[in-house]
Amino acid sequence: MKIGVFDSGVGGLTVMAALLRHVPAADYVYLGDTARLPYGSKSQATIARYAVSSARFLAEEGAEFLVIACNTASALALDAIKDAVRVPVLGVIETGANAALAHSQTQDALVIATDATVQSHAYERACAERGLRALEKACPLLVPLVEEGWIEHPVTLEVLRIYLSELMDEAVAKNLNADTLVLGCTHYPLLRSQIQRAIPDLRVIDSAEATAMQVAAALGDRAGGGAGLRRFYATDSVDKFRRLGSRFLGEEIAGVELVDLGG
Template structure:
C-alpha cells in the first residue's frame, strides 16, 4: 500500500509519525507545500486549487490512499480534493471529531486550533454532525513556538495556560461541562504533555495525529501492526528544503535525510 500524506508544511509529519507504527509495511509519500504556506491567509478557492494540485501530485506518484494532514485544507477543500482524485481521501478534522465522539460522555468538547481552522467552524460542524457541542479557541502563538523548538519553554507553558484558562472560562459562561479537548492543529501533538498538565485531569486530550492514524488504519482494515519492517518514506517539498529537513526531523521524531524539491506552480 502506498499512502500519500499532504500538508502545507511540516506539521503533517506528526500524522506520518503516528502512521508508521500502525502500518510499518506501507510505503509513504509526504508532500509539504512549503512554497505556498500559510494556507490560512488564502481564499477558499486558492486553498482548494493548491490542495487539489498537491493531491494530484501524490496520486500521480502512485499513492493509493490520501491523508490530508492539514486542518485548513481538510476544513475548506476536502470535497474538492475528493473530486480531483480517484483514490480514498481522509482528512484530519473528521477523524478528530470521530475520536471526540468516542471519548466524550458529556457531549461537550473543546477544540484548540489556528485562526483559519477556527474561522472555518469545521470542527464545530463535524462535532455537531456527531451529536456533540464544540467550543473552539484560536491559539495563534503555538505554531511559531513549536517551530522555534520551544516545546517545554516557560514562555510556551505560560501561553498555554493563558489560552486554556480563557477556554475554560468560555465553557463556564456557556454552561458547558466539557470532558474532551481536541488538538485541532498538527503542530499541537508536540505540546501534548504540556497541555495535559495545564487542563484538569478529568479532561481527555485527543491527539489529532493519533486519531487520524487510527482512522486510516481502521479504513484500511489494519487491526494490529505486523511488526517494524522498515517503512519506506519519500519526502517532497515545494520550497525551503533545508528548513523542511531540519524542522521535519523534529516533527517526525527521526532524521529526514532526503527531501526532493518540486514545483507545483503558483
Template sequence: MNPSHSHPLRIGVFDSGFGGLTVLRALLRELPQAEFLYFGDTARLPYGAKSRETIARYAVSAAEFLVRQGAEYLVIACNTASALALDDLRAALDIPVLGVVETGANAAQAHSHSGDVLVIATAATVESHAYATACAERNLRAVEKACPLLVPLVEEGWIDHPVTREVLSIYFTELMHQSKAAALAPDTLLLGCTHYPLLREPIEQAIPAQIRVIDSAEVTAAQVAAAVHAPQAGTPAAPRFFATDSPAKFQRLGSRFLGQPIEHVELIDLEALEAL
C-alpha cells in the same frame, strides 16, 4: 478498503508544511508495512490567510501529484485544507481521502461522555468552524479557541519552555471561561492543529485532570489503519518526502516533527506542478 495487489499500499500524506509529519509519525507506527509519500507545500504556506478557492486549488494540485507518484489512499494532514478543501479533493480524486477534522470529531464522539468538547486550533481553522460543525453533526457541543502563538513556539523548538507554559495557561484560562459562559461541562479536548501533538505534555498539565486530550495525529493514523485493514505484503520502501521550497529547512525542522532524521527531500517546482 481491501487492496488485492501484492505490493505494499502507498499512502499519500499532504500538508501545507511540517505539522502533518506528526500524522506521518503516527501512521508509521500503525502501518509499518505501508509505503508513504509526504508532500509539504512549504512555498505557499500558511494556507490560513488564503481564500477557500485558492486553498482548494493548491490542495488538489498537490494531491494529484501524489496520485501520479502512486498514492492509493490520501490523508489530508492539514486542518485548513481538511476544513475548506475536502469536498474538492474527493470530487477530483478517484482514491479514498480522509481529513483530520473528521477523524478528530469521530474520536471526540467515541470518548466524550458529557457531549461537550473543547477545540484548540489556528485562527483560520477556528474561523472556518469546521470542528464545531463536525461536532454538531455528531450531536456534540463544541467551544473553539484560536491559539495563534503555539505554532511559532513549536517551530522555534520551545516545547518545554516557561514562555510556552505561560501562553498555554492564558489560552486555557480564556477557554474555560468561554466554556463556562456557554454552560458546557467539557470532558474532551481536541488538538485541532497537527503542530499541537508536540505540546501534549504541557497541554495536559495546563488543563483540568478530567479532560481527555484527543491527539489528531494518533486518531487519524488509527482510523486510516482501520480503513485499510487488509495485511500488506512485501517490504516497504522508506518514506519519500516532497517540498515546494527549502528542502534543507524541511529536513532540519521536519526531523523534529517526525521524531527521526529526514535524509532526503525532493524539491518540486511550483510552475511545473501547476502546469500539470
C-alpha cells in the same frame, strides 16, 4: 500499499509519525507545500486549488490512500480533493471529531486550533453532525513557539496556561460541561504532555494519533505489503524542511526532494 500524506508545511509530519506506528508496513510519500504556506491567509478557492494540485501530485506518485494532514485544507478543500482524485481521502477534522465522539461522556468538547481553522468552524460543524457541542479557541502563538523548538520553554507554558484558562472560562460561560479537548492543529501533538498537565481532568484527543488509527482501521489487511519506503517532497526550502521536519517526525529525515507545483 502506498499512503500519501499532504500538509502545507511540516506539521503533518506528526500525522505521518503516528501512521508509521499504526501502519508500519506501508510505503509513504509526504508532500509539504512550503512555497505556498500559510494556507490560512488565502481564499477558499485558492486553498482548494493548491490542495487539489498537491493531492494530484501524490496520486501521480502512486499513492493509493490520501491523508490530508492540513487542518485548513481539510476544513475548506476536502470535497474538492475527493472530487479530483480516484483514491480514498481522509481529513484530520473528521477523524478528530470521530475521536471526540468516541471518548466524550458529556457530549461537550473543546477544540484548540489556528485562527484559520477556527474561523472556518469546521470542527464545530463536524462535532454537531455527530451530536456533540463544541467550543473552538484560536491559539495563534503556539505554532511559531513549536517551530522555534520551545516545547518546555516557560514562555510556551505561560501562553498555554493563558489560552486554556480563557477557553475553560468561555466553556463555563456557555454552560458546556466539556470532558474532551481536541488538538485541532498538527503542531499541537508536540505539546500534548504540557497540555494534559494543564488540564488533567479533560481527555486530550491527539488528532494525529486519531487519524492514524482510523487509517489503520479503514485499510485493514490492505495496510501491509509495502517495503517501508519513504519519500519526502517540499515545494520550497528543502533544507529547512529537513531540519525542522525531523523534529516533527521524531527521527532524522535523510533527504527531501524539491518539486514545483506551479502557482
